[in-house]
Amino acid sequence: MGLAHLMVFRLPGRLVRLAKIARTLVAYDAFEAFGLADLTPTGGRIATALRRRDLPERPGQRLALALTELGPGFVKLGQVLSTRADLVGEAVAADLTDLQDRLAPFPFERARETVERELGRKLDELFSAFDETAVAAASIAQVHFATTTDGREVAVKILRPGVETAFARDVDLLAWIARLIERFVPKVRRLKPTAVVETLAQTVRFEMDLRLEAAAAEELAANFTDDPEFRVPAVDWTRTARRVLTTERVAGIPIDERDALIAAGHDPQEIVAKAARAFFRQVFRDGFFHADMHPGNMFVAEDGTLLAVDFGIMGRIDRPTRIVLADMLAGFLNQDYRKVAEVHFRAGFVPATQDVGAFAQAARAIAQPILGLPLEKISLARLLAQLFEVTEQFQMETQPQLLLLQKSMLVCEGVGRALDPGINMWALARPLIEEWMLANRGPMARLTHGSEALLERLEELPALVTNLDRAAAQVAGGGVRLHPDTLRAFGTDRQPARWPWIAAGAAGAAFLWLLFR
Ligand SMILES: Nc1ncnc2c1ncn2[C@@H]1O[C@H](COP(=O)(O)OP(=O)(O)O)[C@@H](O)[C@H]1O
Ligand SMILES: [Mg+2]
Known part of the structure; x- marks a missing residue:
């Protein structure tokens, strides 16, 4: 046919x-x-x-x-x-x-069939106990707690039948x-x-092969073997296949439950600091990060260790891009917008046909309103997001991995805010960030004294622009050549909009x- x-x-x-x-x-x-x-x-x-x-x-x-x-x-x-x-x-x-992403669970019998077919053995040859009620059910998979025949407590994640x-x-x-x-x-x-x-x-496609998730969990675990602050459950490969993932069961308090954490004797600020450090280490030290760090996937163990589960979405950033990113953020924090622009051009992120000065101007327009906020309100995730909007107008394709990073930062900041609205989580990670910058970028890249002053100065800067649309319109008014689609999006061309x-x-x-x- x-x-x-x-x-x-x-x-x-x-x-x-x-x-x-x-x-x-x-x-x-x-x-x-x-x-x-x-x-x-x-x-x-x-x-x-x-x-x-x-x-x-x-x-x-x-x-x-x-x-x-x-x-x-x-x-x-x-x-x-x-x-x-x-x-x-x-x-x-x-x-x-x-x-x-939450759905009603599929029946236990389907779960049993899947496990037995995938692993080629009867359920009770693999597990001495298996909870028939799922602990969580989403569109792609659900999780059951179980005990292996050799006596280990595990979590078994099973793909939904027919999900493909x-x-x-x-x-x-x-x-x-x-x-x-x-x-x-x-x-x-x-x-x-x-x-x-x-x-x-x-x-x-990636999330539908749980062996890939198992591999991601193991790689992340390996990166943190010597780190007492952050831990990932171990994979049980003998009970893992494409549709089944068995991991060591971990126990802890969900990371956004501030009151429960305090009641259990944890210091919320210390937890935020640990989260910021774990995030920074994943992104900059390893270039491999958990990209789904919402509170449902993060727990605090009794001894204060952060525990992560769910490795279906991971991000990778290669070393050159990490360096560019670090330079870019340093440029912003030092309010050196020319440098921010030059970093973009040098990295080839923005076509050379574009104007460095105009790009620096646009970067300043989006950053000043954010950096002028009180320290605890400064969001690096927002700064990046707005930067990506600008780069889009300069005909740059933002790398998917950086977009994933930006979203992860946003989620992380949300968790930080739930735990302690009065602090800036990145400021807590500052010693670590400076150490990394020093080792990787040399003394020249150190955050200057000015950035310190900036972070301390409260609300001095006038609100130059309240949103990006206005900023972009100003840039357009200043004679910068914008992409026709962008102009249309801003409503600057008068063609009647088609319904x-x-x-x-x-x-x-x-x-x-x-x-x-
Ligand atoms: N190793 C584990 N130990 C304890 N609980 C787990 C473990 N793995 C998953 N869970 C629980 O099951 C829930 C769903 O698992 P997750 O891997 O996040 O699936 P999904 O991709 O559907 O979000 C988690 O939020 C957590 O509560
Ligand atoms: Mg999850």
């Missing part, structure tokens, strides 16, 4: 699902998250009729709700978008980091939508939909049926 036939068979189903997606995005008023707020009069009327009451205020929060309703594939898409501050903007990306086909269907649909968008909705092309879907497909849901409208009867049935 030819390709054309396949298309004809798939099309009706796809159109119906497309209509459902459009309807859900409208109901949650979520198009704004993609920078699409202007509707035609007809579109506006339909949207008002469909919109739910009591929606949260921020577009990113509304998008998160819509994606949750659309199901696991879309929740994963949201998680991928949460690492694309360069595309969707810092605020929307931050709201998407809260997306919870379920995700393949969503990924396939999203890839089709991405291609439609790239062809018909120029305004959204800037969001690089096909590239985003490709990242989604890759992430999911963004035209693609959804193409679903015709299916759409109307769904809208008004």
Whole structure:
């Protein structure tokens, strides 16, 4: 059968699902998250009729709700978008980091079948006890506690039966939508939909082989063997296969439960300091970091050691990029924007056709409002996110690994804030950071005295710009050549915006049926 036939068979189903997606995005008023707020009069009327009451205020929060309703594939898409501050903007990306991937567990019998098929032995030959109730269930896998026949307490993570086909269907649909968008909705092309879907497909593929997760756990454990502050559960390879991962069971208090931690005699500030050090060591010392460090995956053991689980998403940063990143952050903290710009150009991050001075100006515009905040409010993750938005305008492709790093920093800062809102976690890691810089970049790269002064100065700087859009508009006004897509995104070109849901409208009867049935 030819390709054309396949298309004809798939099309009706796809159109119906497309209509459902459009309807859900409208109901949650979520198009704004993609920078699409202007509707035609007809579109506006339909949207008002469909919109739910009591929606949260921020577009990113509304998008998160819509994606949750659309199901696991879309929740994963949201998680991928949460690492694309360069595309969707810092605020929307931050709201998407809260997306919870939780589902009802699949039955114990399916879990047993999977374990027995994958490991080729009966469950009771492998485990002397096996909790039938899952401790946690997500879209890709669930976890059961068990005891091995040789008496070790373990956690057994098992892939959801049929998960490959379920995700393949969503990924396939999203890839089709991405291609439609790239062809018909120029305004959204800037969001690089096909590239985003490709990242989604890759992430999911990786997470669906638990041997890879086991390998990641072991590599991370090896990097921290001599470190009393951070620990990773050991892998039981004899009870691990593509669909089953068995690790040593660890026990601790979830890292964001401040009151419970204090009651157990831990000092929240010390925990934040440890978390900051563990993060810094992973990123800069090893170039291999846990990229899903939300509170559900981080615990504090009785002796105060930090414990991490869940190694499905890891980031890698090669050494040259780490050095560039360090120089860039040092440039920011020293408020040497020329240096920040030069680092980008020297690393080839920004095409040489762009203007160094204009880039430095844009860097200053985003950094000053952030660095002017009181120390405990300064977020390096926000700074990076805004920087990535700027670099996007200078036609630079931000490296996916750096985007993953930025999101991880954001999550880490969130944990820090939950534990002690009055401190800056990176300031706690400062001695370590300086030591690393000294060893790797030499004395010239030391944070200057000025940066110290900066970090101590409170709220002196006027709020030059309140958001990036204005900053970028100023840069554009200053005669910098911006990418046409970017200009369109800022609304500086006056072409009438095409109704963004035209693609959804193409679903015709299916759409109307769904809208008004
Ligand atoms: N080795 C372990 N020891 C103790 N609890 C674990 C272990 N591994 C996982 N868990 C528990 O199971 C939950 C889900 O496991 P996780 O690997 O994070 O799966 P998911 O990828 O679905 O988030 C964790 O949040 C944790 O509570
Ligand atoms: Mg988890």
